[in-house]
Amino acid sequence: MREIGIIMNGVSGRMGYRQHLVRSILAIRDEGGIELSDGTKVTVRPLLVGRTESKLAEIAKRHGIEDWTTDLDAALADPRWEIYADFLVTKARSSALRKAIAAGKTIYTEKPTAESVEEALELARLAAAAGVKTGVVHDKLYLPGLRKLKRLIDSGFFGRILSVRGEFGYWVFEGDWQPAQRPSWNYRVEDGGGIIVDMFPHWNYVLENLFGEVRSVYTQASIHIPERWDEQGDKYETTAEDAAYGIFELDGGVVAQINSSWTVRVNRDELVEFHVDGTHGSAVVGLFGAKIQHRNATPKPVWNPDLADTHDYDADWAEVPTNDVFANGFRQQWEEFLDSYVLGTDYPFDLLAGARGVQLAAAGLQSAEEGRKVELPELSLEG
Numbered sequence: 001m002r003e004i005g006i007i008m009n010g011v012s013g014r015m016g017y018r019q020h021l022v023r024s025i026l027a028i029r030d031e032g033g034i035e036l037s038d039g040t041k042v043t044v045r046p047l048l049v050g051r052t053e054s055k056l057a058e059i060a061k062r063h064g065i066e067d068w069t070t071d072l073d074a075a076l077a078d079p080r081w082e083i084y085a086d087f088l089v090t091k092a093r094s095s096a097l098r099k100a101i102a103a104g105k106t107i108y109t110e111k112p113t114a115e116s117v118e119e120a121l122e123l124a125r126l127a128a129a130a131g132v133k134t135g136v137v138h139d140k141l142y143l144p145g146l147r148k149l150k151r152l153i154d155s156g157f158f159g160r161i162l163s164v165r166g167e168f169g170y171w172v173f174e175g176d177w178q179p180a181q182r183p184s185w186n187y188r189v190e191d192g193g194g195i196i197v198d199m200f201p202h203w204n205y206v207l208e209n210l211f212g213e214v215r216s217v218y219t220q221a222s223i224h225i226p227e228r229w230d231e232q233g234d235k236y237e238t239t240a241e242d243a244a245y246g247i248f249e250l251d252g253g254v255v256a257q258i259n260s261s262w263t264v265r266v267n268r269d270e271l272v273e274f275h276v277d278g279t280h281g282s283a284v285v286g287l288f289g290a291k292i293q294h295r296n297a298t299p300k301p302v303w304n305p306d307l308a309d310t311h312d313y314d315a316d317w318a319e320v321p322t323n324d325v326f327a328n329g330f331r332q333q334w335e336e337f338l339d340s341y342v343l344g345t346d347y348p349f350d351l352l353a354g355a356r357g358v359q360l361a362a363a364g365l366q367s368a369e370e371g372r373k374v375e376l377p378e379l380s381l382e383g
């Protein structure tokens with residue numbers, strides 16, 4: 001069985017450790033590998049890379065991993081390691097990716113791929129010029145709710161899709177009378193914070209893979225809570241938006257509105273929900289659930305605010321059953337990427353797709369600053 005060596009940089013972090021190392025790569029290794037779409041079997045061998053030897057040694061010991069190092073350059077120079085995977089903080093990413101591309105490694109990385117569109121596009125171009133395969137995490141597409149939505153779209157359930165309304169968010173405590181449940185850098189623009197940079201790369205791949213590429217964006221961004229309390233209990237001024245109200249025009253005419261907020265109290269079934277309306281049917285999907293209403297089951301309300309409406313609108317929706325077993329989304333994407341890498345097939349979620357995510361975040365910020373709609377020019381590898 002072929003063993004694929006994977007350099008894993010940033011495994012002490014939240015995403016690197018839990019989602020990529022434990023739930024994806026070690027899960028694949030511990031199950032004896034995976035079978036690819038052509039029937040061949042492959043397994044994986046991780047090399048842990050980081051800045052602190054003791055942390056790496058501890059993780060390696062806990063999981064029976066033989067290889068770890070603090071020397072990224074040596075790892076990149078060693079042909080035993082075929083793939084470079086990056087889960088670092090965003091600020092540290094582009095310099096590491098540049099080195100890995102120059103070393104001819106296959107790339108797999110968290111989002112956002114860079115801090116600016118220019119840099120994200122340059123990375124995509126460097127990889128293309130070096131003939132290096134790349135993959136960028138698109139995890140939300142693998143959530144059961146969104147997979148059910150994809151199936152509804154593919155089956156023609158909606159007829160012509162008209163619009164999408166997304167609600168994402170929850171209340172993040174200010175940190176004084178209850179500790180905040182997100183790190184304080186999220187609320188400081190100088191530290192890379194803000195909900196636009198965090199969430200718009202996700203909205204970009206969700207929208208373009210389900211409904212159409214984003215052509216323009218209008219965003220109203222707000223700093224609703226002007227001061228918060230950090231991990232040490234010290235008060236600080238917030239400089240990054242904690243809510244973004246976005247309107248996205250998509251290829252093909254679908255209009256999407258997505259509210260992203262750390263300053264809303266949840267009155268929905270899930271922390272994110274998308275409501276999709278089409279000529280023949282509508283759906284409301286979350287991370288896990290999906291409910292639908294067909295045109296033939298659509299009630300005919302008549303607007304009369306003088307009369308209390310006794311109709312039970314919730315009862316008009318039917319639950320979509322979970323007909324599949326959905327594995328962890330990060331692992332599913334890893335398996336698809338490995339399949340594409342070994343078999344040499346095209347991989348759609350590449351560094352150019354990652355650059356489009358960075359582009360949408362930048363356009364969202366620009367729109368909020370200038371108070372106008374911003375068009376998104378098509379990004380290409382030529383230039």
Ligand SMILES: NC(=O)c1ccc[n+]([C@@H]2O[C@H](COP(=O)([O-])OP(=O)(O)OC[C@H]3O[C@@H](n4cnc5c(N)ncnc54)[C@H](O)[C@@H]3O)[C@@H](O)[C@H]2O)c1
Nearest residue numbers: 010011012013014015016087088089090092110111112137
């Ligand atoms: N796909 C998703 O849903 C999702 C969710 C959260 C975060 N992310 C992305 O994943 C990445 C990591 O986020 P996280 O929440 O795991 O962060 P984290 O702070 O938990 O981990 C970051 C890792 O980077 C390392 N690191 C920090 N500063 C460094 C530096 N200057 N040089 C080298 N290494 C450094 C840390 O040691 C750690 O291993 C970010 O780019 C973030 O945008 C993605």
